[in-house]
Amino acid sequence: MAHRTPLYQHHVSLGAKVVEFGGWDMPLQYPDGILKEHEANRKGCSVFDCSHMGEFIIDGAADVTGLDRIVTQSLNDQPVGSCRYGFALNERGGTIDDLIVYRLADKKWMVVVNAANIEKDAAHFRANLKGLSVFSDVSFSTAKLDVQGPLSREVLMPLVKGIERLTHYTFGEFDVLGEKVIVSRTGYTGELGYEIYYPWSRASRLWEAVLSDRRVKPTGLGVRDVLRVEVCYPLYGHELSEDISPVQAGLRRFVDGTKDFLGRAALMEEEKGGPVQKLVCFLSKSRRAPRQGHFLYTADDVQSGVIASGTFSPALGVGIGMGFLKKEFTSNAKEIIFGDTKFRERAELGSRPFYKEGTLKN
Amino acid sequence: MEIIEHFLYTKEHEWVSIEDNTGTVGITDYAQQALGDITYVELPGVDKDVEQFEQLLSVESVKSASDIFSPVSGKVIEVNEDLVDDPSILNRYCYDKGWIVRIEISDADETSNLLTADEYRNYLASLDRNDNGESLEE
Numbered sequence: 001m002a003h004r005t006p007l008y009q010h011h012v013s014l015g016a017k018v019v020e021f022g023g024w025d026m027p028l029q030y031p032d033g034i035l036k037e038h039e040a041n042r043k044g045c046s047v048f049d050c051s052h053m054g055e056f057i058i059d060g061a062a063d064v065t066g067l068d069r070i071v072t073q074s075l076n077d078q079p080v081g082s083c084r085y086g087f088a089l090n091e092r093g094g095t096i097d098d099l100i101v102y103r104l105a106d107k108k109w110m111v112v113v114n115a116a117n118i119e120k121d122a123a124h125f126r127a128n129l130k131g132l133s134v135f136s137d138v139s140f141s142t143a144k145l146d147v148q149g150p151l152s153r154e155v156l157m158p159l160v161k162g163i164e165r166l167t168h169y170t171f172g173e174f175d176v177l178g179e180k181v182i183v184s185r186t187g188y189t190g191e192l193g194y195e196i197y198y199p200w201s202r203a204s205r206l207w208e209a210v211l212s213d214r215r216v217k218p219t220g221l222g223v224r225d226v227l228r229v230e231v232c233y234p235l236y237g238h239e240l241s242e243d244i245s246p247v248q249a250g251l252r253r254f255v256d257g258t259k260d261f262l263g264r265a266a267l268m269e270e271e272k273g274g275p276v277q278k279l280v281c282f283l284s285k286s287r288r289a290p291r292q293g294h295f296l297y298t299a300d301d302v303q304s305g306v307i308a309s310g311t312f313s314p315a316l317g318v319g320i321g322m323g324f325l326k327k328e329f330t331s332n333a334k335e336i337i338f339g340d341t342k343f344r345e346r347a348e349l350g351s352r353p354f355y356k357e358g359t360l361k362n
Numbered sequence: 363m364e365i366i367e368h369f370l371y372t373k374e375h376e377w378v379s380i381e382d383n384t385g386t387v388g389i390t391d392y393a394q395q396a397l398g399d400i401t402y403v404e405l406p407g408v409d410k411d412v413e414q415f416e417q418l419l420s421v422e423s424v425k426s427a428s429d430i431f432s433p434v435s436g437k438v439i440e441v442n443e444d445l446v447d448d449p450s451i452l453n454r455y456c457y458d459k460g461w462i463v464r465i466e467i468s469d470a471d472e473t474s475n476l477l478t479a480d481e482y483r484n485y486l487a488s489l490d491r492n493d494n495g496e497s498l499e500e
Binding site for chain 1: 398399401402404420422423424425427449
């Protein structure tokens, strides 16, 4: 049976449509629907239950523990109180997971990973860290609420005193309803937003407190996917996988090539020769949405790639998608065509992000 | 859940309203609710020939795509162009302004394969009893 977050009953009583995602029963959407949830996030404030995601704590220096070799981002120069996005790679340069590293103290780290990968990642970390005592998986005692949207700061100010000091991709320890917890200014929607890490057993109180502000709307995984595609963020299993490297996904900037890390040799080799496929972002000429598993085609109807993610974009009023274009087709593509066995639709390449009015850095 | 008494229905949640030899076709209240916010309708070409229960067109909601099947055999004689620019009509007025196509019916006897309003209502009730929270997401 699928896992349930500490807020599962809240979702059910709000009338959410619940689906399994990454081994978890999660709210896909609430009764008002994805379009209303989209508007809440882009114009107001929305809250996501992200308690399914994984959190690891690593005690010790990055080089001594071996953490520095497991992740691709640079850790030595990472300030305490900041977050950095990056990857853990396999020996082929493929992606074991994408993750965010929080530097909690000079020699203490939190690593946040995808729900579906918790077990796999924990095994990988345990195998590659020096000494098991340094690692703890706190995923099942840590709930997480993502409060996102242009009004999120204003909404959280009474609950998280001093939150206004947080700049993009930093975090602090705050007293929230009597608990000392981590709040970071991070998110997955392209808007101003925060993630609150909270004790599992007390998560209901926080959920109710956040929603007691009538400006806040509960939002589900359906709109979360729409929002992240609108700003071209990758989702593991779509734009990244054991067979897809950060170089193919256009995420090379989150890899510090000057340090040693697992998968480095293969990744550098791939970068030198040019990856076999490259992620492109494209906009449909109509409201028709590309879908994962559909294909990209040239004007001559030659299959040139596969679609990784796609959705209708409420912000732009057209279908949008991300897909991998095979190497031999990357040079001359400006206009592309997507479809499957039943249809073809014209599209044009777009620049990241599709949605450019996000309040992320406000 | 709204059901119109004199319409006929399919188990795939399409409706047809028959006048003389013409069937007006759409999706039911149950279908539009299950689909969620509808964002795209792929209309068939006028003159397209369809068989009963064959795929007629597809509709998309934000996160999924679904095939719509024809309740009757015949030839498409008119399509609702208003749905192209505003597919949300299907969510708001699924039984009137949200009609999708009109079909010239080739075999009137086939309507015996369709459900009456009462039968459709009972069918929905049986689905409710078996509801496992199935997702429409791909």
